Amino acid sequence: xxxxxxxxxIRSYRKWSGLSQKELAFLLGYxxxxxxxxxxxxxxxxxxxxxxGYEAVFGVSASKLFPAAFDEISLAIEVxxxxxxxxxxxxxxxxxxxxxxxxxxxxxxxxENLKQPNASNGTRFS
Numbered sequence: 317x318x319x320x321x322x323x324x325x326i327r328s329y330r331k332w333s334g335l336s337q338k339e340l341a342f343l344l345g346y347x348x349x350x351x352x353x354x355x356x357x358x359x360x361x362x363x364x365x366x367x368x369g370y371e372a373v374f375g376v377s378a379s380k381l382f383p384a385a386f387d388e389i390s391l392a393i394e395v396x397x398x399x400x401x402x403x404x405x406x407x408x409x410x411x412x413x414x415x416x417x418x419x420x421x422x423x424x425x426x427x428e429n430l431k432q433p434n435a436s437n438g439t440r441f442s
Contacts, residue, residue, distance in 0.1 A: 323358035323384045329374040330356070344369045361385055397424065 330340050330352075337349035337356075344366055346352065355362045355370075362370065367378040379386040401424050404417050 324356055324382050325376075326352070326370060326381055327356040329370075329376065329381065333374070340373065343373055358382075358384065397427075400424075 330337070335343075337352045341347075341349045341352045344352070351360075351362070351366070354360045355366070361367075361382070367382065370376075370381050371378045374381065401421065404421055404424075407417065
């Protein structure tokens with residue numbers, strides 16, 4: 317599917333559960349519904365503990381509740397990971413600890429292969 321992600325699914329899960337914004341805010345420890353409204357419209361991102369609170373309330377991972385934010389963060393991580401890989405490859409033979417550098421490069425390689433749909437399931441990560 318080539319459609320853009322919905323910014324957040326908080327509203328959908330809240331409506332499905334029958335909770336009002338005020339009730340959800342109460343469950344999360346907020347004094348009123350304003351932050352929930354802002355999170356639903358992604359006017360601001362929830363703090364980490366609140367994102368975990370949404371996960372606890374709805375039983376859905378924060379990455380699924382906030383897919384647009386997750387995709388944005390993931391993309392930034394991938395760009396920085398590629399820069400780190402390039403840096404490690406350049407310093408591989410000159411580094412102070414070539415074994416550690418090799419392990420980092422191995423981890424990056426394994427991580428990339430795990431993301432591919434046809435990667436083997438015989439890895440230590442599940």
